[in-house]
Amino acid sequence: MELADCGSLEKIADEIFRQMSEIPTPVPIEDIALALDIADIRGLEADGFEGGLVTDAERSSGAILVKEGSSLERRRFTVGHELGHFLCTWHQPPANDGFRCSTGDMRKTITGQVDRLADIEVQANRFSVLLLLPAVAISRDLKKKAGVDIEHILYLAGRYQMSKEATARRYVELRGERCAAIVSHLGKVLRIYRQRDFPFIDVRSGEAIPRTAITARLNPPLGRPSDCETVDGSTWLSTTIGTRLPSLYEQVLVQANGYRLTLLSFDEDEVDEAAEDEELRESWAIRFKGKR
Numbered sequence: 001m002e003l004a005d006c007g008s009l010e011k012i013a014d015e016i017f018r019q020m021s022e023i024p025t026p027v028p029i030e031d032i033a034l035a036l037d038i039a040d041i042r043g044l045e046a047d048g049f050e051g052g053l054v055t056d057a058e059r060s061s062g063a064i065l066v067k068e069g070s071s072l073e074r075r076r077f078t079v080g081h082e083l084g085h086f087l088c089t090w091h092q093p094p095a096n097d098g099f100r101c102s103t104g105d106m107r108k109t110i111t112g113q114v115d116r117l118a119d120i121e122v123q124a125n126r127f128s129v130l131l132l133l134p135a136v137a138i139s140r141d142l143k144k145k146a147g148v149d150i151e152h153i154l155y156l157a158g159r160y161q162m163s164k165e166a167t168a169r170r171y172v173e174l175r176g177e178r179c180a181a182i183v184s185h186l187g188k189v190l191r192i193y194r195q196r197d198f199p200f201i202d203v204r205s206g207e208a209i210p211r212t213a214i215t216a217r218l219n220p221p222l223g224r225p226s227d228c229e230t231v232d233g234s235t236w237l238s239t240t241i242g243t244r245l246p247s248l249y250e251q252v253l254v255q256a257n258g259y260r261l262t263l264l265s266f267d268e269d270e271v272d273e274a275a276e277d278e279e280l281r282e283s284w285a286i287r288f289k290g291k292r
């Protein structure tokens, strides 16, 4: 495989897919890396580090390091991340022999400030997702499925051999309906992923899950998503006195070790009705797509 100077993450990923006649599922990330001049993928034993890339500024050679004992999903994500550092030639190696990436680096999704080192980690994570959860293939899979449902995330996570969290985030981005995924641990919110038209969620990272939320009240069996239930919009969304909020659908998945995945969505019929009503439109603080 030969890549000309593609200039952006999306262009590099698109060019890789263009050179494969069809995208196999799951994406054969290690074969792709080896076809792109990565000489070797080998184990890494260093506390706190998930992966690394041994290379120089010119990328005259490259070897990917993956933490020993990583799960299959994590290993795949790490290889995608390090391949991102290798192919994004504007990523300057912070050390003489290349990059070492921590668990925290692998979670970075936004920097929030100008920080060049954090920025390249965000980009490497994005690149890994673009390759491992390809938009075209996922959108095709989702066309066969109706509504918004954690079952879809479980299906895609298995099919693409990715973690449920990374898949949930991509699902929210690609589903094409207003939805949001929330990862929590022992009753506290860790991370929130919102589709861009989903309103602001009034709970911050580190805060407790609202008492009235399905996530706080239901205990479905481990690994099996709850039914989708309706909750008052004020459970999760910010409200001001005198305004009405749309109701939400909420579904929860109980995972191992105290983790939970929550999926929020709207009754799109109710949203459509509100789009006709100027006062509701204002008070719901939802961005309506055109005039529906």
Ligand SMILES: [Zn+2]
Pocket (backbone or CB within 6 Å): 081, 085, 099, 100, 101, 105, 120, 121, 124
């Ligand atoms: Zn990195």
